[in-house]
Amino acid sequence: MSSRSDVVVIGSGVFGLATAWELAKAGRSVTVLDRAPVGAEASGRALGRLDPLLRGSGSTGQTEQDLPAGQIAKPEAQQELTLVSYNAHRELTPEIEEISGIDLQVDEQPTLQLFYSQEEHDFGAQYTADWTAMGFRTDLLSADEIRGFDSRYLPTEFGGALVYGPYFIDSLSFVRALAECAKAAGARLETATVNSVEQGSGGATVHTDQGHYAAETVVIAAGPWSTELVKPFGVDLRVHPSKGEILRLQPPGGAGFGVHIHGPCSLVHKKDGLVWVAATGEDAGFDRTPTDHAKSQLLENARVMMAESAEWPIVEHSVCFRPATPDDLPIVGSVSENVIVATGGGGSGIVQCLYVGRLVEKMVTGGDAEPQNDAISLSRFG
DSSP states (O other): OEEEEEEEEEOOSHHHHHHHHHHHHTTOOEEEEESSOTTSSHHHHSOOEEOSSBOOTTOOOTTGGGSOTTOOBOOHHHHHHHHHHHHHHHHHHHHHHHHHOOOOOOBOOOEEEEOOSHHHHHHHHHHHHHHHHTTOOEEEEOHHHHHHHOTTOOOOTTOEEEEOSOEEOOHHHHHHHHHHHHHHTTOEEEEOOEEEEEEETTEEEEEETTEEEEEEEEEEOOGGGHHHHHGGGTOOOOOEEEEEEEEEEOOOTTOOOSSEEESSSEEEEOTTSOEEEEOOOBOBTBOOOOOHHHHHHHHHHHHHHOGGGGGSOEEEEEEEEEEEOTTSOOEEEEEETTEEEEEOOGGGHHHHHHHHHHHHHHHHHHTOSSOSOGGGBGGGGO
16 A cells, blocks of 8 residues: 655654644644554653653663762753753643543652752752742751651651652553544554655655555654664664663552652652552663563662562563663754654653654744754754
8 A cells, every 4th residue: 555644753652643743733644653552662651750850760871970979850951851841741731631531640749859868968959949949849858857758758867858840640641642632633543564764856755564655754753763764864863772661569558658759769659559660771672571680679779768668569560662862862853855853752751742742843844954952953963
């Protein structure tokens, strides 16, 4: 078979679906291609944390060596991007839920950031006033004050900070809702395995196991699999799969807690009733095997923050592949005249996607080769 659209989007993760929705709303005919069902990869298995302030657990570690000891906040470029993206979620969540009919399970529980060194305490004290001024109330707490919230919490002598504003959604519900929004705006979602993308005269063609899809513009938003698709264009994408593992625990009745505990990992009692322990980060190619090492690491990290949680039954041990970049920022830009790449969300793809979708829509409709944000432009790698 063969098909033609204004735009073909490769990948039904959050970057691809957010882009498809924006382009369909802008009046473009859009076809989304993916070999897997919506939400089958990292977008549907993520923790769903929308946090523009604090660094995430299980990051790729690519930027760790450049950060000061005790740095608890995202680096400046990440924080600026994620704050804009966070605001996009605040703006669009009611619309997404209304169009899709899907409850995103918005959960406004605050984050309790535990400190494990004097440096972390000092950074916390430094950011408290700034974050509060930004609208994210932050209270610096002593160890005794933290234990006063819940005697099971295990702070160190350095205390911690309670941060209001970062929140959670259910990632699988979110990616499915984005798919429904894109379809409601006119986009078509089709199942196909993409073999290659070919630049043509005045357009590009996507070759799949189901036939050929021609378009004026092709957007490659296939997560870490994007790297192979852009190689024929002579582009070294600098994106690799970061293997992330998460445990979901079943707390006994009455054992839940009402804050996101953050330190060596995230410990979150989600609206599905389970406690999520997230996450690891490992460069292991596309090996989907859950590892005992990751399980042990996550349970030990949980035990450090709340000892009894490490004894709760494991309901699920999941694996996903985050598209990671050297600076932990997305990559958006043109790889040829009619082919754009949008990937590299790493552990922040859920929060970043609405902003990235808007940027790509402006590139397509405005004919720009690079996004209006130099920090995530493909050209930054030379």
